[in-house]
Structure formats: C-alpha cells, structure tokens
Amino acid sequence: MYEYYLEDWEDYGPTAMEEVRKYIDKTSKSREIHEEVYDVIPYGVNSNQRFYNPYPIYLSKAEGSRVWDVDGNEYIDFNMGFGSLIVGHSHPHLVESLKEQIEKGILYCFPHELLNELIEIITEQFDIDMFRFSNSGSEAIMFAIRLARAFTGRDKVIKVEGSYHGTYDYMLVSTWPSWGRMGPRKWPISVVESMGIPDLVEDYTIVVPYNDVEAVKRVLEEEGDEVAAFIIEPVMMNCGIIHPRENYLRKIRRLTREYGVVLIFDEIKTVMRAHPGTAAQLFNIKPDLITMAKAIGGGTPISIIGGDEDIMTLVGPGEIPTHPSVMHAGTYNANPYSIRALYVTLTEILTKDAYPRLIKLNQMLRKGYEEVFKEYGINAYVETFGVSGTIIFSNRKVHDFRGYLKTRMDLWYPYFIAMLNRGIIPMAIGPEEIWTISVQHSEEDINTYIEKLHDVAKVIVDTDKFIEENW
Numbered sequence: 001m002y003e004y005y006l007e008d009w010e011d012y013g014p015t016a017m018e019e020v021r022k023y024i025d026k027t028s029k030s031r032e033i034h035e036e037v038y039d040v041i042p043y044g045v046n047s048n049q050r051f052y053n054p055y056p057i058y059l060s061k062a063e064g065s066r067v068w069d070v071d072g073n074e075y076i077d078f079n080m081g082f083g084s085l086i087v088g089h090s091h092p093h094l095v096e097s098l099k100e101q102i103e104k105g106i107l108y109c110f111p112h113e114l115l116n117e118l119i120e121i122i123t124e125q126f127d128i129d130m131f132r133f134s135n136s137g138s139e140a141i142m143f144a145i146r147l148a149r150a151f152t153g154r155d156k157v158i159k160v161e162g163s164y165h166g167t168y169d170y171m172l173v174s175t176w177p178s179w180g181r182m183g184p185r186k187w188p189i190s191v192v193e194s195m196g197i198p199d200l201v202e203d204y205t206i207v208v209p210y211n212d213v214e215a216v217k218r219v220l221e222e223e224g225d226e227v228a229a230f231i232i233e234p235v236m237m238n239c240g241i242i243h244p245r246e247n248y249l250r251k252i253r254r255l256t257r258e259y260g261v262v263l264i265f266d267e268i269k270t271v272m273r274a275h276p277g278t279a280a281q282l283f284n285i286k287p288d289l290i291t292m293a294k295a296i297g298g299g300t301p302i303s304i305i306g307g308d309e310d311i312m313t314l315v316g317p318g319e320i321p322t323h324p325s326v327m328h329a330g331t332y333n334a335n336p337y338s339i340r341a342l343y344v345t346l347t348e349i350l351t352k353d354a355y356p357r358l359i360k361l362n363q364m365l366r367k368g369y370e371e372v373f374k375e376y377g378i379n380a381y382v383e384t385f386g387v388s389g390t391i392i393f394s395n396r397k398v399h400d401f402r403g404y405l406k407t408r409m410d411l412w413y414p415y416f417i418a419m420l421n422r423g424i425i426p427m428a429i430g431p432e433e434i435w436t437i438s439v440q441h442s443e444e445d446i447n448t449y450i451e452k453l454h455d456v457a458k459v460i461v462d463t464d465k466f467i468e469e470n471w
C-alpha cells in the first residue's frame, strides 16, 4: 500500500524523494507490520492522527526522552504523546508508584482512597469548586457540553473555526474545513467533518473565527437565547499555536456572562503547559467550566471536568427526587492506575520548580530554529507556549484558522520525514501540531535537535525550490 503513498512524494522533488527512500530503507520492519495490519486495522493505526505518509514507525520501547522502533532505530522524542508526556517516558517516580499500584489492583470501580487527598490539590491547583474525572479529553468535552445544556436549558454551542475538541459528534464541526466549503469569514458555515454524523449537528454547533469578538457578538445578538455554551481553547493549539489577541478572552468572558452562556475553556492541551496550572489562571480569567487532560495524567488516560459549583452540582444519579440529574459515568473513570499517576505527576514531577528549566530549554530550541530559518532563508517562524512550540511556514503572523490555512503546510512533510531519518521526532504528527519538552530532555537533546535541523534545512530549501519551479 505504501507504494500508493510514495507517488505523492514525487511531487515534492528529488531531495524529498531521497529522504522518503531513506526512511523506507531504515524502517523495513515497521513497513512489514504496517502492511500486515493495514487491511484489518484501518490505515494500520488506532487513531486517525497517527497515520502519516508513507506509513508510521511502529514502536517497541520508550524511556526518558527516547523511543525505539521495531527496526532498532533510536529517536529523541519531541512528540511526547501529542503533548501528554511533560513527565517524559517512564519517569522513575511513576514506574515505582505504578508498579506498586498494579500489585494493589488496577480497577476497583469503587472510590479510591487517594480521592481524599486529591480534592484539595485539584481544586486549589486549578482554581475550580468541584470536579469529576473521566478518561479522555473527548469524554470531558462531551460531558462539559451536556452540563452546559442542562444548566442553561439551551441546546446550541459556539466553537472556534479550526479548533479541535476531540471526537465528539457535536465538536467534529469545522475542525478543518476546506476553502469553498467554509462560507464567508463573517458568517462561517458549520461543516461536519466526518461521515456518520447527522447533518442536524450543523444546526446546533455554531462556528466563529478565533480572535474575533465582533463575530461572537453577532451570533449572540442573533441567537444568544438559544446558546448553551461557548467552548474555546484559551491558546489555540491545534492550528500550530495561536495566541489570543490582547483582551480577546476578557471580552469573551464579558459577553458570555451578559448572555447567560456557559464559558468552557478546553484546557486539554493548555493545562500544565506553561506553569503547574491552567491558562485561565495565567490570563486571570475565570471560565464557568474547564476540561483538562493530557499532561495531568503523566501519560495515563485521565481527564477532569471542573468548574462552578452551581453547574457541577447538577451531576448525579438523581437519587434524591428533588435533585436534578446529569448523567456522568464510565467503568474506567478514576481508575486507581490513572489516579495514582496523576497524583505522582502533580505532587512529585510537574511541580513549580520544574518549569523554569523546561521553558529555558524550549527557548533554546526556539532560538535554534530561528537561527536556522535565518541562515537558510526559510520563510517560517516559531510560536511557543510554555514547554511547547511549533513552526509556521509563513512570514505573516497567524491569528486564526483561515490565516493558518494560507501557510505552507506542504513543507512540513519532507521536514518531518527528514528529521525522523536523523533520529529526531521533531514534534507530534501533522503540521498543525506541537512539540513538547519533558523533564527528561537534556540540553544535549536540544543541541542534537538543532544540529540535525541544520541538515534538514537543506531538504526544506530544496523542496521549496522544486515546488516553486514545478507547481
């Protein structure tokens, strides 16, 4: 099957083609596995985002800042579980604690003894009144939207164009609409992004551009009394990284309050990203609900939905007849394994003291990228947030999804494969993704990354030139 994908690479020119051939030579066992599983497991992966052209490497081991593939190739990993592993791979504290937990059981389906200690940590660290645990970001989002609907008695939800909030039907709208389908900037069309989702979802999910207060105002003036929630990432992190314009979030807070709309901050990626807390705290804005996942669990599946007491008290089985009831359940919710990992991550690893070093390493990497871009004349810039960063192939600063779509994402693919060939997983999979520095990365890791980048710059330049001359 990979031969089919190889044809794509011809379009990128001989340098890129040479890189992909090198990749194929280095990863023959991965290719074999891929070809075997492809027909049974669609695309040979268990999450659409894990597939890339021509096929992904299949991993056998991870430790510290490294992973190894089935061919024995070693990589310094800056994907770090799509940003989940700020703790790095198999942190010794986690290994010790989780081994002990496995011996004591990995699934109780009764409340865990540690909950008692966790309530204070979580409510204080993330500044929320009440919370519940789920397993993934998508689940947390689904539940937050249900709560907002229950609280307001309204059904519609506003989301930002180009934002990804997980695989929940109502949120798989305009996550990546194409030109021609997305409608005018002033009134974006809601575009369902997967087959199998009823069209009616488009009537309930309203889309606005990021960083545009007037767009939100227009929607609220027109149909505010039908809107339950506005869901937003305070820093947009699935279109590269896009920072909010000054006072944007504050104005959104004011507007949502005025119209009685529940403001949900999706902090699945932003939490623990720049300090041991939320982006809401950094911007000093209090949303009504917050969803958190990824870094909080040290690599285990766990998420938190938390916020105002008025909303969170709606949750419950409805045992008391006068008590309202919002459904929230899950066999694996707050399982002892994930709870233990979260506890160790928050109390022992991602402490306040850990961040200055991580941010310094990230700035080192940023500087390395900027020097390479300058030296080789590559039209790109770096955007960072805390321990993560991304490159945007453009010389124009991006403020929203449509701006992002105008950047040169095509150059990302040869860059990614060429970095893999040199033993670096430079970031998570996809041009719109981020890299993550973990507590287990060293200065030497960053220096190696930058050194390889110098090499790869030539691949980017050659590919760009080829495209310029031939497309």
Ligand code: PMP
Pocket: 082, 136, 137, 138, 139, 141, 164, 165, 166, 167, 233, 238, 266, 268, 269, 293, 294
């Ligand atoms: N929201 C955001 C902002 C995310 O980045 C993601 C995952 N990348 C999700 C929600 C979904 O989380 P999960 O993959 O754990 O379901």
